[in-house]
Amino acid sequence: MDLDSARKMISDVDRQIVDLLNARASLSLNVGAAKRHSLKEQGSDGEPEVYVPGQEKRVFEKVRGLNQGPLSDDSVCAIYREIMSASISLQSDVTVGYLGPAGTFSHQAAMNRFGDSLAYVPYGKIEDVILAVAKEEVTYGLVPIENSTYGAVVQTLDSFVDQPQVKLRAEVYLPVTQSLLSRYQLSAIRKVYSHPQAFGQSRRWLDEHLPNAARVEVSSTAKAAELASTENYTAAISSEVCATLYNLDVVAKDVTTARDNTTRFFVLGQSSDLPTGDDKTLLMFTVDHREPGALCSALNVFAKHKINQTAINSRPSRQRQWHYMFFVEIIGHAQDANVASALEEIKSYCLDLVVLGSYPRQSH
Numbered sequence: 001m002d003l004d005s006a007r008k009m010i011s012d013v014d015r016q017i018v019d020l021l022n023a024r025a026s027l028s029l030n031v032g033a034a035k036r037h038s039l040k041e042q043g044s045d046g047e048p049e050v051y052v053p054g055q056e057k058r059v060f061e062k063v064r065g066l067n068q069g070p071l072s073d074d075s076v077c078a079i080y081r082e083i084m085s086a087s088i089s090l091q092s093d094v095t096v097g098y099l100g101p102a103g104t105f106s107h108q109a110a111m112n113r114f115g116d117s118l119a120y121v122p123y124g125k126i127e128d129v130i131l132a133v134a135k136e137e138v139t140y141g142l143v144p145i146e147n148s149t150y151g152a153v154v155q156t157l158d159s160f161v162d163q164p165q166v167k168l169r170a171e172v173y174l175p176v177t178q179s180l181l182s183r184y185q186l187s188a189i190r191k192v193y194s195h196p197q198a199f200g201q202s203r204r205w206l207d208e209h210l211p212n213a214a215r216v217e218v219s220s221t222a223k224a225a226e227l228a229s230t231e232n233y234t235a236a237i238s239s240e241v242c243a244t245l246y247n248l249d250v251v252a253k254d255v256t257t258a259r260d261n262t263t264r265f266f267v268l269g270q271s272s273d274l275p276t277g278d279d280k281t282l283l284m285f286t287v288d289h290r291e292p293g294a295l296c297s298a299l300n301v302f303a304k305h306k307i308n309q310t311a312i313n314s315r316p317s318r319q320r321q322w323h324y325m326f327f328v329e330i331i332g333h334a335q336d337a338n339v340a341s342a343l344e345e346i347k348s349y350c351l352d353l354v355v356l357g358s359y360p361r362q363s364h
């Protein structure tokens with residue numbers, strides 16, 4: 001086939017693609033109308049949830065299965081990410097809050113999950129993202145929950161205690177590579193800015209290569225890059241994306257201690273999605289410290305109902321000294337029969353129990 005014929009055929013295919021994209025988008029408007037209708041029937045005049053992670057997971061699985069190449073599955077999924085993002089934005093004006101400024105890993109995770117068609121709103125602190133969701137200032141919020149090298153993000157856990165009404169809607173995994181960004185050579189750097197998590201993930205490299213530079217904690221890795229772009233003899237542990245955004249050089253690429261360093265995030269909203277058959281649930285509770293074995297009795301309930309626990313974290317309750325808030329993640333959806341009866345039973349061992357939400361399990 002010659003060049004002109006190939007271009008002509010591409011142009012014909014483009015015409016069909018645009019028509020098909022709009023046919024699909026019109027159907028998602030029908031989906032929006034159907035969601036409103038069924039809410040009305042249930043006696044609610046609230047706005048329906050437009051981002052449905054369970055449905056998106058099914059769409060991604062479907063298109064992966066349909067794909068015959070030559071495009072890779074990942075390429076087809078990236079295109080579908082944008083198609084679904086566009087259909088969400090047709091159904092309603094959606095805003096997504098994240099820990100800013102632009103270029104943070106939270107921003108990258110939010111963009112990966114929601115695509116280009118939605119509006120993103122940066123907040124200075126994780127607490128403020130969660131508060132913005134609680135106050136319905138934004139439709140959804142995205143916050144980090146844990147890193148595979150450095151563990152739980154305690155600001156997020158503590159904010160759940162303060163805003164227990166927000167609901168988890170989805171989980172997102174993002175591979176994270178930290179780099180040293182600066183306008184200076186390594187030998188001239190006197191001070192390094194970063195987020196405590198990023199310092200934790202690159203501590204060994206810093207001990208070895210910049211043992212005498214002061215480490216100053218700031219609210220995000222992008223904020224660190226912003227500071228390093230203005231202050232003399234400073235650097236930031238941050239993402240390479242921020243080198244471009246804040247006009248810095250990548251002095252050392254990938255200073256992260258562990259390979260496969262990954263951060264997990266939650267998408268928060270006003271409600272959780274329906275069960276998909278492959279979900280996880282996060283619970284938060286305190287137990288009565290004076291009862292011997294209270295925590296053990298609570299956790300035993302899950303074993304009894306054959307429910308797997310995938311994670312446990314604790315934070316000081318901040319209400320009573322030496323009392324703890326436990327965060328337990330289990331396999332299953334709060335509406336699954338076995339989980340629902342376990343939750344009923346566990347109440348008798350807990351002083352208070354909050355189901356923070358259920359979300360489709362993502363591979364990572």
Ligand SMILES: C=C(O[C@@H]1C=C(C(=O)O)C=C[C@H]1O)C(=O)O
Pocket residue numbers: 028031050051052053055056059083084085087088
């Ligand atoms: C169309 C819907 O809303 C959104 C858009 C989707 C799509 O375009 O396929 C899928 C899930 C939702 O995030 C839906 O709920 O089905």
